[in-house]
Amino acid sequence: MLSQIEGSRAVAEAVAACRPQVVPAYPISPQTHIVEALAEMVASGRLAPCRFVTVESEFGAMSLAIGASATGSRAYTATSSQGLLFMVEALYNASGLGLPIVMTVANRAIGAPINIWNDHSDSMSQRDSGWIQLYAYDNQHAADLHILAFRLAEELSLPVMVCMDGFVLTHAVERVDVPEPSQVDSYLPAYTPRQVLSPARPYSIGAMVGPEAFTEVKFLAQHRMQSALKEIPPLSAELGAILGRNVPGLVQPYRLNGARTVVVTLGSTFGTLADTVDELWADGHAVGAVGLVAYRPFPVDALRAALAEAEHVVVLERAFSLGAGGIVAADLAPAAAANARVYTAIAGLGGRPVTGAALRGMILAAAADRLAPMTFLDLDTDLVARDLAHVEAVRHSGPTAENVLRHVRDRSTSGSPR
Amino acid sequence: MTVERTRFYQVGSWAAGNRLLDPESASVQADPHRANALTCGHRACQGCGEALAARWVLDTAMRATGGQMVVVNATGCLEVFSTPYPESSWQVPWLHSLFGNAPAVAAGVAAALSAQGRTDVRVIAQAGDGGTVDIGMGCLSGMFERGDDVLFVCYDNEAYMNTGVQRSAATPPWARTTTTPVAGEALGNRYGQGKDLPRIAMAHRIPYVATATVADLRDLEAKVTAAMSIHGARYLHVLVPCPLGWATTASDTIHVARLATQSGLFPVFEARDGAVTDVTKIRHRAATADYLRAQGRYAHLFTPEPRTEVLDAIEAVAQRNISEYGLVDDVEEAAP
Numbered sequence: 001m002l003s004q005i006e007g008s009r010a011v012a013e014a015v016a017a018c019r020p021q022v023v024p025a026y027p028i029s030p031q032t033h034i035v036e037a038l039a040e041m042v043a044s045g046r047l048a049p050c051r052f053v054t055v056e057s058e059f060g061a062m063s064l065a066i067g068a069s070a071t072g073s074r075a076y077t078a079t080s081s082q083g084l085l086f087m088v089e090a091l092y093n094a095s096g097l098g099l100p101i102v103m104t105v106a107n108r109a110i111g112a113p114i115n116i117w118n119d120h121s122d123s124m125s126q127r128d129s130g131w132i133q134l135y136a137y138d139n140q141h142a143a144d145l146h147i148l149a150f151r152l153a154e155e156l157s158l159p160v161m162v163c164m165d166g167f168v169l170t171h172a173v174e175r176v177d178v179p180e181p182s183q184v185d186s187y188l189p190a191y192t193p194r195q196v197l198s199p200a201r202p203y204s205i206g207a208m209v210g211p212e213a214f215t216e217v218k219f220l221a222q223h224r225m226q227s228a229l230k231e232i233p234p235l236s237a238e239l240g241a242i243l244g245r246n247v248p249g250l251v252q253p254y255r256l257n258g259a260r261t262v263v264v265t266l267g268s269t270f271g272t273l274a275d276t277v278d279e280l281w282a283d284g285h286a287v288g289a290v291g292l293v294a295y296r297p298f299p300v301d302a303l304r305a306a307l308a309e310a311e312h313v314v315v316l317e318r319a320f321s322l323g324a325g326g327i328v329a330a331d332l333a334p335a336a337a338a339n340a341r342v343y344t345a346i347a348g349l350g351g352r353p354v355t356g357a358a359l360r361g362m363i364l365a366a367a368a369d370r371l372a373p374m375t376f377l378d379l380d381t382d383l384v385a386r387d388l389a390h391v392e393a394v395r396h397s398g399p400t401a402e403n404v405l406r407h408v409r410d411r412s413t414s415g416s417p418r
Numbered sequence: 419m420t421v422e423r424t425r426f427y428q429v430g431s432w433a434a435g436n437r438l439l440d441p442e443s444a445s446v447q448a449d450p451h452r453a454n455a456l457t458c459g460h461r462a463c464q465g466c467g468e469a470l471a472a473r474w475v476l477d478t479a480m481r482a483t484g485g486q487m488v489v490v491n492a493t494g495c496l497e498v499f500s501t502p503y504p505e506s507s508w509q510v511p512w513l514h515s516l517f518g519n520a521p522a523v524a525a526g527v528a529a530a531l532s533a534q535g536r537t538d539v540r541v542i543a544q545a546g547d548g549g550t551v552d553i554g555m556g557c558l559s560g561m562f563e564r565g566d567d568v569l570f571v572c573y574d575n576e577a578y579m580n581t582g583v584q585r586s587a588a589t590p591p592w593a594r595t596t597t598t599p600v601a602g603e604a605l606g607n608r609y610g611q612g613k614d615l616p617r618i619a620m621a622h623r624i625p626y627v628a629t630a631t632v633a634d635l636r637d638l639e640a641k642v643t644a645a646m647s648i649h650g651a652r653y654l655h656v657l658v659p660c661p662l663g664w665a666t667t668a669s670d671t672i673h674v675a676r677l678a679t680q681s682g683l684f685p686v687f688e689a690r691d692g693a694v695t696d697v698t699k700i701r702h703r704a705a706t707a708d709y710l711r712a713q714g715r716y717a718h719l720f721t722p723e724p725r726t727e728v729l730d731a732i733e734a735v736a737q738r739n740i741s742e743y744g745l746v747d748d749v750e751e752a753a754p
Contacts, residue, residue: 021533022526051529055522056560063519063557067490067526070513073533075526093515197488197511197527199539206491206514207503 002177007139007169008033010176011078011104011162014143016041017184018102018150020076021191022068024053024061028083029116030166031106035078058083062090062101069099070205072196074150076101080166081108084122088129091159095130096221097206098194100153100160102146103131107267107318108166109350113401117351118166120266120318124327130221132160132228133296137252137270139169139176144247145293147184148232148239155231156224157194163295165268165318167351183242225297232294250299252291253306255281259288261367262310264303264332266292269316269347269354276359287363292328303335312366313340316359316377318348325374341369347377383407446477446639453480453509455489460507461499465668467632467658467675468496468573472544474632475571475656476510478639482646483540488527489513492520492545492554495580496573518553520545521561524568532567540646541567547574547588551613562622562651569645569652572615575660583663587613590683592728593715595663600718605728611735616689619653623692626652630686632659633676637698641688657684665714674712680704682736685743700745706733 003010012034023042025035042052051068055061058079065075079087084105094101105123109115123133134149136142142164149160164170195205209217229250236249254274256262265273270291280287290306292299307313313336315329324330326344336342345362348354358378365371386407391397425431426438439448446452455476462469479487491497491514500507501514515523524543531539543561545554550572561568577595578584585595589607594600598607619627626645630638638656645652659666659674666674678684679698683706686698707729710716719725740746 022529024522024526024529049533049535051533053525053529053564055525056556056563059519060522060525060557060560063515063522064526064529066515066519067513067523067528068530068533069526070523071488071527071530071534073530075530089516090519097515197513199486199488199511202509202511204501204503204506204508204512204514206497206512207501207506208498209503213503 001180002175004173005176005178006033006171006173007142007164007176008106008171009037010139010143010178011146011164012037012041013178014146015076015102016047017179017181018076018147018188019047019074020050021073022051022053022065022075024055024064024068024075024077026055026058026061026079026083028058028080030108030170031078031080031083031104033170034104034106058087059090062087062094065101065103066090066094066097066099069094069101070097070195070197072191072193072198074191076103078104078106080106081110081116081122084126085110088126091126091129091131094159098157100157100191102149102153102160102162104146105161105163106166106170107163115350116166118168118318119349119351120163121349123161123163124319126161127296127327130158130225131296132158132225132294134160134162134249134293135266135295136162136164136169137268137291137293139172139174140245141248142169143176143178144239144243144245147179147187148236148247148249151188151235151239152228152231154191155235156228158224158228163267168268177243177245179243187239187242228294228297229299229301248291248293250294250302251306252293254289254291256288256290256306256309258286259310260286261312261314261363262288262290262307263314263316263359263363264290264292264307264328265316266295266328267318269318272354272356273316273359276356276363279356280360280363285364285367287367295328298331300335303332307336307340310337310340312343312369314343314345314362314366314371316345316347316354320344320346343371344374345371345377346375352378382411386411445636446481447474447635449481452477453485455480455508455510456500457507457509459505461502462495463662463668465661465666465671467660467671468546468575469499470632470671471573471638471656471658472496474635474638475544475642475654476542478642479540479542479569479646480510482643486539487511488531488539488541490515490520490524490527490541490543492543492549493517494546494549496544496546498580517549519557520549520554521568521570522557524570525561525564525566528567540569542569542571544571544573546579547572547576548578548586550574551587551615555613559618559622562619562624562653565624565650567649567651569642569654571654571656573656573658575658575663576612577660577663579660579663588615592719592732594718595715605718605725606715616653616655620689620692622651624651624653625691626650627655627689628653628687629655629657629684631657631675631679631684633672633679634686634698637686644688663715665717666712670712674709677704677709677712681706681709682740682745683709683732685739685745687743694743697743697745699747700740703746706736
């Protein structure tokens with residue numbers, strides 16, 4: 001049904017249509033509207049017999065989902081940022097045990113400094129956790145991906161994280177065609193677990209494995225994770241046919257035909273990027289975009305195909321690895337054509353807007369081969385210089401975050417240019 | 419829980435599991451058809467109190483539930499010695515997730531069973547003292563507060579034995595562990611009194627809290643049976659001596675546990691809805707020094723010479739327990 005609806009509410013409706021049986025939740029901004037909506041649906045009886053459990057921490061939330069999933073119930077939760085980090089031990093456990101839990105990550109920066117706004121440093125930090133990661137580029141996509149996620153998780157007996165940009169998507173009200181329960185029913189069969197805790201057939205789950213078999217267990221985990229790359233295209237095609245729209249599951253190419261410069265990104269930035277690409281084509285520039293939907297497993301073949309003609313590839317990332325550089329760029333390098341130049345642009349950290357103007361400048365610089373291998377988009381170099389000078393001058397220089405804020409204030413009161 | 423006790427004139431004792439009893443009043447362990455939930459072949463040390471207690475707890479619960487039961491286990495000795503795969507000693511549906519999350523995992527199992535309408539299947543979670551009072555405490559308190567339908571059993575051997583006898587918040591003062599060594603002026607564990615988890619559980623006003631030891635297995639059995647007869651969050655705290663960590667002889671496990679209760683250092687009681695409802699009285703008051711002297715972890719309190727100020731302080735703890743819980747009826751009997 002077409003609705004003018006908040007992203008969180010649309011996701012909650014999509015999750016509800018998947019009939020979860022156990023939903024543990026611990027509140028953290030900007031995930032809250034999703035679980036509040038589910039709490040209301042459970043309380044009103046609409047989701048019966050689903051159990052909504054308010055837990056004491058995100059670690060508890062994921063642990064409760066583990067117990068529920070191992071008992072044969074469809075389990076769902078949502079989190080963000082620090083909450084995702086607080087459940088890390090349980091994340092690895094859920095994937096190691098092969099439990100098909102689905103979780104929304106309302107992407108948000110990680111502190112310190114504490115910051116509630118959007119970037120991808122939370123979910124990117126969990127790229128090795130054994131969870132499938134799908135990134136939504138708008139709220140329609142976010143809602144649809146959750147339905148794909150439950151099906152994929154249960155087909156493979158692997159947990160799936162659906163990542164959507166905090167606030168930018170979770171709190172944005174826009175038109176979404178909310179999937180009907182009847183549509184979802186025809187796509188998502190009842191959960192038939194590969195393993196279940198049951199007195200009818202008692203066995204031990206979660207035993208210790210030593211050097212004699214640990215490598216093989218991990219090899220099989222990799223094998224299963226990689227098999228998602230084959231599973232996703234037919235599953236998203238099937239879902240797309242039912243919903244009557246495209247539900248990209250691996251990558252979303254945009255105007256690649258003839259494009260010499262291509263920007264690859266994840267999440268909601270894709271929308272701004274597509275607009276910028278349109279403008280640049282209109283101005284006679286051959287540029288394209290790729291929205292990366294599946295990040296784990298990494299769709300290297302799909303990207304290689306998408307980037308085959310690209311001479312300049314810019315990876316636009318909302319997170320980076322301190323001491324190294326672009327995270328996605330490092331994964332993507334083998335997928336770029338042999339003679340292509342690959343650049344990393346770090347953008348949108350901690351909620352900084354990624355503007356069309358900035359993207360336009362970045363793309364034109366890359367097309368002219370003037371872009372540095374690693375760039376911080378819209379970096380306030382004056383502010384950085386002020387703090388570097390301060391730290392150089394004073395040994396007891398104080399806390400960095402507070403100092404930078406003070407530099408901002410000093411600059412505005414002294415009226416010096418940015 | 420007031421247990422009807424039978425003194426067997428044939429052997430002159432209250433021996434547990436004695437086959438002289440009629441089948442209705444016999445111990446679960448006397449039943450050849452018992453579940454053997456934790457069956458033989460596991461790798462616990464000789465004299466392990468935890469293995470003994472777990473076997474009694476789970477076999478009793480299996481009887482109480484007609485075999486309709488799921489067990490969640492925290493990381494720890496019990497998990498490690500029972501499941502070096504492909505071997506497993508568990509003859510129950512058993513799930514091990516992590517060290518600190520057994521209460522939440524069990525709550526998830528209970529929620530799933532409830533959503534599936536499986537009201538016949540019951541849930542037990544178990545952990546050592548580290549998994550209960552330290553790393554698992556947040557999840558456990560959450561489980562209590564929500565009233566999840568889980569019996570949580572803590573097998574308390576008063577330190578992290580699996581990793582090599584490090585101090586936990588359940589380690590009693592002055593006990594020697596590898597992280598509270600006896601060196602220089604340091605006399606072993608030096609902080610506070612240890613977390614009193616049964617009292618913390620009671621503060622949540624959950625329907626059932628009880629303590630027990632391996633020295634009275636019929637009492638343990640009765641408490642598991644009582645716990646499984648009700649729903650909601652329940653807590654059972656079982657003192658299980660560890661020959662390795664306590665530096666006791668393997669054959670002394672039951673004896674040392676009995677000294678713990680008879681000295682007054684480990685009160686055995688039952689509480690319902692936050693109030694103590696039954697206390698197991700001390701039958702023959704034992705000297706706290708005898709309890710301590712039986713364990714190498716307290717050797718420094720006796721050699722090279724007795725640390726009387728410490729021994730007096732420990733005796734004061736016992737006296738406080740005796741008066742707080744009413745462990746003896748006659749004040750004179752309270753004297754060691």
